[in-house]
Amino acid sequence: MRSLAPQQSLVDQVYEAILGEITEGKFGPEDRLIQEEIAESLGVSRQPVQQALLLLRSHGLLCDAPGRGLMVTPLEEERVRNLYEVRAVMDGLATANAAQRNAESARLDGAAVIARGRAAVRSKSIARMIAADMEFHFFLYGLSGNPLIAEVSGPHWSYLRRVMGEVLMRGTTPDDIWNEHEAILEEVMAGRSAAAEKLARAHIAGASDVLTSRMRELPVPAPETPPIRKRALRRAR
Amino acid sequence: MRSLAPQQSLVDQVYEAILGEITEGKFGPEDRLIQEEIAESLGVSRQPVQQALLLLRSHGLLCDAPGRGLMVTPLEEERVRNLYEVRAVMDGLATANAAQRNAESARLDGAAVIARGRAAVRSKSIARMIAADMEFHFFLYGLSGNPLIAEVSGPHWSYLRRVMGEVLMRGTTPDDIWNEHEAILEEVMAGRSAAAEKLARAHIAGASDVLTSRMRELPVPAPETPPIRKRALRRAR
DNA sequence: TAACCGAACTCTGAATACAGAATTCAGAAT
């Protein structure tokens, strides 16, 4: 029986592979991406690489390099602030809608999401903490009943993961993030949409302050751009 | 003296050309786009067409067709409602920020934007009315000081123009839209960000109601997909 | 007449080739 799920195209696979490298910091800010090298290391021709790069540029993960080619967008405090401004209203909307439309699902599934988040903090693994944070917020996006919220927010989360990773790698974990998540969830479960929205917006504003001030404290990276890392990536078959 | 402005790539030009065709309704909902035909009519190879199509898909203007290829996304009431939900919070944010950060620019330039809008209504040209509506809102996005708002909203406006075009073509013009715009502008000019945001959100919610109810009244289009229109487009050199 | 099957055709994704722009590097001039 042939699977009915469409096979993921090479472009999509290359997009995800590059996105993963960026998110994990293996391609750093302002690293220039060379199409032929990526194509070789992934074992594909240049065409799907080029197409994936165009999509990544469109989603803000890459920007035009000086001269020619594309580079990884720098991590900039102003962009983080702008992103969190947008996030505050989008997450506020998602949370209000979740409380209004899906309080019951929140009661069914929410506690497990919170438990996984607290376990991630105990694990002290940065990747797990970030993934758990994302899980919580995408859980709310899903409950909102408006697929556009996740659709619009998705590409931004990749940028945010890089910022969070950078900040967490060099600083300490914010202590009360999961208390805040839990408080938000309680309002959602109780169907109190205005209170849920207010908490969500305050949570995002607080996170913005923490992240941007931590970025301000980080040492400015050396102006020399390190060479592009050439790591062999196996093409998924 | 050679111009320092970078020449727009073929992909970008093809993207804009196709986007224009979609927005003007020359490619209708669920029309399947044939890469070779578009390439021929634009006088380019298939590759930049394919890349442009991928970007348009990523921006929601196209979706996968049954079987293979890409088609123009259908106009759906639910998507419009979801879009306007997102718009309400984004336009609210933009308007509040504009009042907070750029009231003076609003005082300098806002009256001309309103005048052009009222002239567009008097002209009875649908294209002009839509362009003027967009001008007003992008004016506010610009005043907001957060470039992400325009960046996120941009692709959605193409979809909205199609909906507006469809509705306006078959119905009457909403009468008080520019009164509402003017009231919003007055709050922005006065720097009253909370009042500006409130008016903006109410304006968007009202527009959503009008658009979705008008869509409900429209006759369901015939299920036969008309043939793709082959119109010769000159490649810009 | 309707359903089925296979051949022919169409279209798309990916690979490859080509052309031109950008970058690098080595040698010459100051």
Next chain:
DNA sequence: ATTCTGAATTCTGTATTCAGAGTTCGGTTA
């Protein structure tokens, strides 16, 4: 030692080709 110039190299955008999947159409069968 520094600057400049031209050649060589690298890289990107675009065109072309190839292979395979999907669609259409005509003929056959029930």
